[in-house]
Structure formats: C-alpha cells, structure tokens
Amino acid sequence: DLRVLAVANQKGGVGKTTTAINLGTALAAAGQRTLVVDLDPQGNASTGLGIPEDQRHVSTYDVLAGAAALEQAMVETAMVPGLYVAPATRDLAGLEPEISAAPNRAYFLRDAIVSLRASEQDRPEKERIRYVLIDCPPSLNILTLNAMAASDSVLVPVQCEFFALEGITQLKETIEFVRASLNPTLEIHGVVLTMHDSRTKLADEVSNEVRGFFGEKVYATVIPRNVRVAEAPSHGKPILLYDSKSPGSRAYIDLAAEIIDRERRA
Amino acid sequence: DLRVLAVANQKGGVGKTTTAINLGTALAAAGQRTLVVDLDPQGNASTGLGIPEDQRHVSTYDVLAGAAALEQAMVETAMVPGLYVAPATRDLAGLEPEISAAPNRAYFLRDAIVSLRASEQDRPEKERIRYVLIDCPPSLNILTLNAMAASDSVLVPVQCEFFALEGITQLKETIEFVRASLNPTLEIHGVVLTMHDSRTKLADEVSNEVRGFFGEKVYATVIPRNVRVAEAPSHGKPILLYDSKSPGSRAYIDLAAEIIDRERRA
Ligand SMILES: Nc1ncnc2c1ncn2[C@@H]1O[C@H](COP(=O)(O)OP(=O)(O)OP(=O)(O)O)[C@@H](O)[C@H]1O
Numbered sequence: 329d330l331r332v333l334a335v336a337n338q339k340g341g342v343g344k345t346t347t348a349i350n351l352g353t354a355l356a357a358a359g360q361r362t363l364v365v366d367l368d369p370q371g372n373a374s375t376g377l378g379i380p381e382d383q384r385h386v387s388t389y390d391v392l393a394g395a396a397a398l399e400q401a402m403v404e405t406a407m408v409p410g411l412y413v414a415p416a417t418r419d420l421a422g423l424e425p426e427i428s429a430a431p432n433r434a435y436f437l438r439d440a441i442v443s444l445r446a447s448e449q450d451r452p453e454k455e456r457i458r459y460v461l462i463d464c465p466p467s468l469n470i471l472t473l474n475a476m477a478a479s480d481s482v483l484v485p486v487q488c489e490f491f492a493l494e495g496i497t498q499l500k501e502t503i504e505f506v507r508a509s510l511n512p513t514l515e516i517h518g519v520v521l522t523m524h525d526s527r528t529k530l531a532d533e534v535s536n537e538v539r540g541f542f543g544e545k546v547y548a549t550v551i552p553r554n555v556r557v558a559e560a561p562s563h564g565k566p567i568l569l570y571d572s573k574s575p576g577s578r579a580y581i582d583l584a585a586e587i588i589d590r591e592r593r594a
Numbered sequence: 595d596l597r598v599l600a601v602a603n604q605k606g607g608v609g610k611t612t613t614a615i616n617l618g619t620a621l622a623a624a625g626q627r628t629l630v631v632d633l634d635p636q637g638n639a640s641t642g643l644g645i646p647e648d649q650r651h652v653s654t655y656d657v658l659a660g661a662a663a664l665e666q667a668m669v670e671t672a673m674v675p676g677l678y679v680a681p682a683t684r685d686l687a688g689l690e691p692e693i694s695a696a697p698n699r700a701y702f703l704r705d706a707i708v709s710l711r712a713s714e715q716d717r718p719e720k721e722r723i724r725y726v727l728i729d730c731p732p733s734l735n736i737l738t739l740n741a742m743a744a745s746d747s748v749l750v751p752v753q754c755e756f757f758a759l760e761g762i763t764q765l766k767e768t769i770e771f772v773r774a775s776l777n778p779t780l781e782i783h784g785v786v787l788t789m790h791d792s793r794t795k796l797a798d799e800v801s802n803e804v805r806g807f808f809g810e811k812v813y814a815t816v817i818p819r820n821v822r823v824a825e826a827p828s829h830g831k832p833i834l835l836y837d838s839k840s841p842g843s844r845a846y847i848d849l850a851a852e853i854i855d856r857e858r859r860a
C-alpha cells in the first residue's frame with residue numbers, strides 16, 4: 329500500500345530537501361519505489377535529483393492548479409531506478425493568490441494523490457509506488473497545508489542547533505490544527521535529527537531536548553553534519569551516488585532501513 | 595538620518611537572523627544605535643537578543659495590526675547599550691489572513707517606521723536610532739513584503755552552499771516587483787556571504803558565482819562557518835559577547851565597519 333509522508337518544518341535550512349532526496353534514494357535502492365513531490369518553489373529537490381529547469385515540462389504547479397495529474401508530472405530519475413520526481417517550478421510561488429478563493433484549495437494535492445493511488449492499483453504489484461515524500465517549503469502556507477492534508481504522516485527534520493528548537497512547538501500545533509480541520513488521521517511519523525556535529529556539546533544538548541519533547545518518535549538514526557552531503561547537489565546527485573562511503577550516505581541508508589522496519593511493524 | 599535595511603532571503607537557514615543579531619550588536623558597539631525588528635513568527639532574533647517569550651509585552655504583531663507604535667514595542671537589550679529590539683510572537687503567523695482584505699496591508703510596517711522617524715527627530719541627535727534591521731521569515735509573504743516596502747534597501751545573506759544559489763534569481767525578481775509596485779527607491783544594499791567553510795571547494799565555487807551575479811554589491815567581508823556562532827544563541831547572547839575573539843565575532847565587526855564606511859561614502 330502507498331504511504332505518503334510530508335517532509336516538513338517551517339524552520340529554514342534544517343535539511344528537509346536533503347532528507348527528501350537522500351531518503352528517497354535509499355528507499356528506492358532498497359527496492360521500495362519512491363516518488364519525491366517537490367512542493368518548494370525554489371525547486372531544490374528537483375535540481376538535487378538531476379532535473380534541470382528546462383526539463384520540468386509538467387510541474388507540481390500544474391498539478392495543484394488542476395491542469396495535470398501527478399502521473400503526468402512524475403519522471404523517473406536517470407540516476408536511480410525506482411526513484412521518481414514530480415518537479416517544482418518558480419510559478420508555484422504565485423499559486424496562493426490564484427487559488428485563495430477556492431473553498432477546497434487545501435485539498436488539491438490530496439485529490440491528486442487519490443487519483444495516483446487509483447492508477448497505481450492498475451500496475452503490477454512489484455512496479456507500484458510504495459512511498460511518496462513531499463518536500464515542503466519553510467513556511468506554514470497553502471503549499472505545506474496541501475502537503476499535510478494529502479499525507480498519512482509527517483516526517484520532521486530537526487537540525488541539531490539552537491534556533492531549530494524554537495519552531496517545534498509551532499509545528500506541533502500546526503499538525504494538530506491540520507488533524508482537527510483537514511486530515512483527522514494525520515500523525516507524526518518520526519523526527520530525524522540532522523547536521524549533528526559531534527565537535528560541539530550543543531548538538532547533544534539539542535538532541536536530548538528533542539528526544540525529551542518527541543520521545544519514541546525520534547528515529548534512532550541521526551544524520552551527521554558531513555560536508556560531502558552539501559557538495560552532492562552541486563553535482564546533481566544524491567549523496568548515495570556522489571560518495572556512497574561517506575557518513576552522510578550511510579546514515580540515510582540506515583534511516584531508510586529504520587523506516588521500512590517501522591512500517592513493517594505498524 | 596535613519597537607515598532601514600530588510601535582512602531577507604526566502605531560502606531557509608542562510609543566516610538572516612544570525613546577521614540581524616550580530617550586525618546589530620556590532621553597529622551598536624560602534625556607536626550607531628540600532629533597532630532590530632523581528633518579523634519572523636519563530637522569534638529567533640528576539641530570543642537570540644535575550645528577550646524571553648514572557649517578556650514580549652508589545653510585539654511586532656501589535657505594530658502590524660495597528661494596535662501599537664514601534665516606539666512602544668521596542669526595548670533596549672540588557673546586554674548591549676544602544677541596541678534595541680521589537681520582539682516577535684507566534685501570533686504573527688496568523689496575521690496574513692487577518693489583514694488580507696485591507697488594501698494597504700503591505701504598508702503597515704512602513705507607516706510604523708514613518709512615525710518612528712518622526713518621534714526620533716524629537717530626541718537629541720546623539721540618542722537617535724541610526725539603523726533599523728528587519729529580520730524576515732524564509733518566505734516571500736506579506737511579512738517580507740511589509741519589510742521591503744518599509745526599507746531603504748535590502749541586505750541579503752547568502753549561505754556558501756549550493757542550494758542557496760537557486761533562490762537568488764527569485765529574490766532579485768521579488769525586489770524588482772516591490773520596486774515597481776510598493777517602494778520605487780528600494781535597492782540591494784549588499785550581499786553578505788555566510789557560513790563560508792574553507793575546508794571545501796564548494797564554498798569558493800559558490801562565492802565566485804555570487805560575485806559574478808551581484809558584482810560590487812557583495813561585501814568584501816565574508817562570514818566564516820564558526821561553531822561558536824551557532825552556540826551563542828543558546829546562551830541568549832550575540833557572538834560579540836559570547837566569544838569576542840572568535841572568527842565569527844571578528845567578521846561581524848568587520849561587516850559593521852564596512853557598512854558604516856559604505857554609508858559615509860554614499
Ligand atoms: N547532513 C548534512 N551535512 C552537511 N550539510 C548538510 C546536511 N544536510 C543538509 N546540508 C546542507 O545544509 C543546507 C540546508 O539543507 P536543505 O536545503 O536540505 O534544508 P531545507 O530545510 O530543505 O531548507 P529550506 O528551508 O530552504 O527548504 C544545504 O546547503 C544542504 O546541502
């Protein structure tokens with residue numbers, strides 16, 4: 329069955345896109361076909377998966393504007409078999425005023441996911457998409473609300489730095505608001521600690537605070553700060569391909585295994 | 595005369611708040627009284643300047659909602675004489691729908707700045723505010739538009755990492771849009787390269803690309819990646835007070851000197 333995860337946190341620069349790209353790659357490499365939906369007008373996930381701006385013929389803007397189905401927007405990445413991406417273009421930034429009058433504007437992506445699920449049923453079991461990861465922009469706007477309304481659960485990257493702690497309460501409140509108004513079964517799938525720098529006490533102080541706040545929801549896998557992870561997108565590759573032996577690559581492989589295992593036991 | 599700078603970039607986590615806090619501190623230390631206006635609902639700048647949530651009696655939400663003047667919201671920081679902050683609270687996140695019907699909603703902060711300028715004229719020259727730095731959230735929403743409509747110019751932090759490059763064109767387009775529709779004299783004051791990590795070629799590749807795009811506008815001062823800078827806010831202090839000998843502290847002092855010098859020559 330298809331599992332939809334919104335990768336969200338309104339704090340900027342915490343590793344949402346990096347997690348969507350590299351977790352997606354690791355899931356696909358583990359045989360779980362994965363679609364990354366890029367919902368950030370900056371299009372970082374699309375670029376990081378090797379889709380240049382001039383090859384984004386059908387985009388998530390078209391999907392949300394009701395002009396195309398997700399099946400038409402998604403392309404298989406050239407690098408990773410079983411990894412697909414629905415790319416973003418800059419006009420996504422102008423969507424909010426365009427749909428502000430539509431009463432069901434928070435459900436446009438959910439409706440697109442419903443039709444994707446239906447068309448996936450027609451495919452042989454082994455070729456079906458198993459995971460959808462939605463990369464969200466750093467704000468709690470109509471794009472992030474669409475993602476949360478369309479998802480089974482939220483995967484929350486939290487950077488191991490002080491300012492990242494401040495936004496956690498606001499994020500939790502937003503998820504509760506969405507659960508009450510748009511999507512009654514939405515929950516937090518898990519919290520992944522990112523950019524953990526073992527040279528500083530701050531990283532462990534923040535990690536302990538996050539574990540205190542989210543408890544069991546925090547994945548055992550912690551993503552270390554690793555400069556190779558930041559270099560990979562400038563080569564248009566996920567870290568698993570750019571430097572498969574790096575600590576960053578191994579951590580995302582571990583995270584994928586942990587998520588697959590949690591799903592099996594759920 | 596009062597100079598108003600919006601510290602803005604819709605890419606998340608590039609150092610907007612860190613720059614507002616530490617440049618503000620360095621300007622105040624150089625004798626230029628400075629007000630940091632926190633326009634991010636996360637309130638990171640307020641926390642980083644030592645104002646806990648329960649001491650934010652009048653906030654930028656109250657100012658934008660027309661319930662208070664900036665003069666009432668601003669408090670002098672206990673740590674740095676001549677450094678003031680107008681703190682943010684979480685209800686700022688709910689402002690956009692509340693003011694969406696008001697025709698002049700993009701000018702609420704500008705009007706508040708006009709009244710601040712007037713009241714500053716009544717104070718003795720030496721006690722007047724010389725700089726206002728507006729810390730923006732990571733999106734191009736009504737809060738950032740208010741900041742740009744209220745500002746003389748924009749100070750753009752750009753992180754020396756690959757994804758930070760992608761948003762630059764969009765930011766430039768937004769500034770041109772604001773100049774055409776809301777604030778005809780708005781320009782880019784300068785671009786500051788942040789979190790420059792000398793261990794990786796990527797940092798210099800990105801820096802060269804940014805200098806190629808913005809030319810003279812890029813400040814000579816580059817802020818290095820320095821873990822002490824990330825530690826400082828967990829102690830509620832700017833880096834200049836937390837570790838004045840650190841490379842991060844020295845860089846922000848240099849940046850302040852460069853900005854004061856550019857202003858003198860302008
Ligand atoms: N584990 C890591 N080690 C080192 N650098 C990292 C790591 N994870 C992410 N980065 C880098 O940190 C920066 C921020 O990450 P990323 O862009 O993925 O965050 P984001 O939350 O998607 O940002 P935004 O809020 O703008 O969407 C990027 O330059 C990225 O390459």
Ligand SMILES: Nc1ncnc2c1ncn2[C@@H]1O[C@H](COP(=O)(O)OP(=O)(O)OP(=O)(O)O)[C@@H](O)[C@H]1O
Nearest residue numbers: 340489606607608609610611612732819820823824
């Ligand atoms: N020069 C630096 N060296 C090391 N860490 C830094 C530096 N500048 C900022 N940081 C850290 O990087 C993270 C992002 O910085 P900051 O929060 O200031 O960015 P921002 O652009 O304000 O983010 P947002 O988009 O969420 O508002 C913070 O944890 C901060 O402490």
Ligand SMILES: [Mg+2]
Nearest residue numbers: 344345368372
């Ligand atoms: Mg991102």
Ligand SMILES: [Mg+2]
Nearest residue numbers: 610611634638
């Ligand atoms: Mg900030």
